[in-house]
Amino acid sequence: MNTGDSYDLLATTVLLLDRDGIVVRVNSAAQDLFGRSRRHLEGQMAIALFDPDPPLAQSFLHACEGTLESCRQVALVPKGSNSSEVSVTTVSLLGHEGWAALVEVADLESRLVVDRTQRLAQAIAGQHELLRNLAHEVKNPLGGLRGAAQLLEAELPDDRLKEYTGVIISEADRLQVLVDRLTTPQASPMQLSLMNIHEVCERVCALVQAEFKTVEIIRDYDASMPEFSADSARLVQALLNVVRNAAQVMQEEPPHDGPHIVVKTRIARQVMLQHRQHRSAAVITVIDNGPGVPTDLKDKIFHPLVTGRSGGTGLGLSLAQDLLAQHGGLLEFESRAGHTEFRLMLPLELT
Secondary structure (H helix, E strand, O other): OOHHHHHHHOOOEEEEEOOOOEEEEEOHHHHHHHOOOHHHHOOOEHHHHOOOOHHHHHHHHHHHHOOOOEEEEEEEEEEOOEEEEEEEEEEEOOOOOOOOEEEEEEEHHHHHHHHHHHHHHHHHHHHHHHHHHHHHHHHHHHHHHHHHHHHHHHHOOOHHHHHHHHHHHHHHHHHHHHHHHHHOOOOOOOOOEEEOHHHHHHHHHHHHHHHOOOOEEEEEOOOOOOOEEEOHHHHHHHHHHHHHHHHHHHHHOOOOOOOEEEEEEEEEEEEEEOOEEEEEEEEEEEEEOOOOOOHHHOOOOOOOOOOOOOOOOOOHHHHHHHHHHHOOOEEEEEEEOOEEEEEEEEEOOOO
């Protein structure tokens, strides 16, 4: 692999410039960031890809002339009617590689989201381990409590008193289900097979539509999505947790324009997941028009036993994150009133 090809392995955008500041080579990530094909990027003046920025133009000029060794700045990249803030590092290459300058561009917002989510995933992994240990400690005495209640119920002479033992038994069963949900995700090895992600999406959509008949579910699938190896049952559970959570929130607080959920699939390029660089990843995005994640829960939404819903267990999103992590993937989100996105990201090649 030559040096030019190796830039395609980077998650950040790389532009290689000639002495006139014209883009002569871009990597794959550049096409995603600027929303243009390689053919439409190469041959452009590099500065024309950004919002007007005289200091940035000066940096490009001096780097191409060899009078600037390196410089890091914040700039804006046009994105439709808005602009996205990016970090731009300009390095002079005169005398090296055959190009005049290298420009590295990183999306600040995306980087912050990924860094935040990965830190959160590490914290949650420790909490899950603690909860699993606690669950194992609770399991045995809980079984003994239920068994004693059953024996007592059999000996009670008055049927009216059995109402109390019935409460003990039913509550013990409810806690047993909770304990099982805390310990089950990693209790057995994954069953990997070649699968179509849209079959997973369709199964989840059908289940949620049957349960929440007032919620409109909209499909937006990428037909070019390839098959890949994964545990289909675990992905169904992870996606079901996310979609059901959205439906339940909107059932409690219905939006004025009617509740709807969009399930969208896309392929992302040059993605960092679980501290590993992947050339491509499958992304399932779940978008709802509900009230949004409460501000006080945004930093702990994936923590186990944390919920903003009355009657919620606080395990659905936490378990979804856990199930994706087993695949080397990640669950991240962005939320505001009227628009919440959860993105389930999975490497197309399981490592």
